[in-house]
Amino acid sequence: MGVTGIGGFLFRARDPEALRRWYIEYLGVGSAPHGAWETHAGPSVFAPLANDSDDFARERPWILNLRVDDLDGLCRGLGAAGIEVTTDPAWGAPDVGRFARLEDPEGNPIELWEPDPSA
Incomplete structure (x- = not known):
């Protein structure tokens, strides 16, 4: 018995509905009722970092990392x-x-991650 995966990521927003629509339109995240979406099996990282870490902006307590299957294509579409x-x-x-x-x-930070297919 134990944790089997991340069940969700909930956070506050100044305009939750507009932000929900943005995530659906540009990243395809959370389009089902209550913001759910089906994810593909694969690794997820849970990693507390030191307060002075340079992995992302220090004024932000977290970064949302989303696993993707075509980083170049998604980046082109976003651009x-x-x-x-x-x-x-x-x-x-x-x-x-x-x-x-x-x-x-x-202004919430997002990291897109395309795992190495040979890993």
């Missing part, structure tokens, strides 16, 4: 929609994958 996406080859690693970062309309 075409006027959403700024940052990539850095140094963020990736063999046997881990590649990453990109963006912010939602309320």
Whole structure:
């Protein structure tokens, strides 16, 4: 008996309905009732980081990491929609994958992760 996966990610928003629509439109997240969506089996990371970590902006207590299957295609689509996406080859690693970062309309950090298919 124990935890079998992440059951959800709930957070406060200035305009919850507008933010929900943004996540549905641009990332395909949470379109079912109550914000649910079916995820594909795969790894999830649970990693508390030191307060002085440089992994993401220090003024933010968390970053939402979403596993994707076509990082380049998603980044192109987001860019075409006027959403700024940052990539850095140094963020990736063999046997881990590649990453990109963006912010939602309320400034919440999001990391897109395409796992290394050979891992």
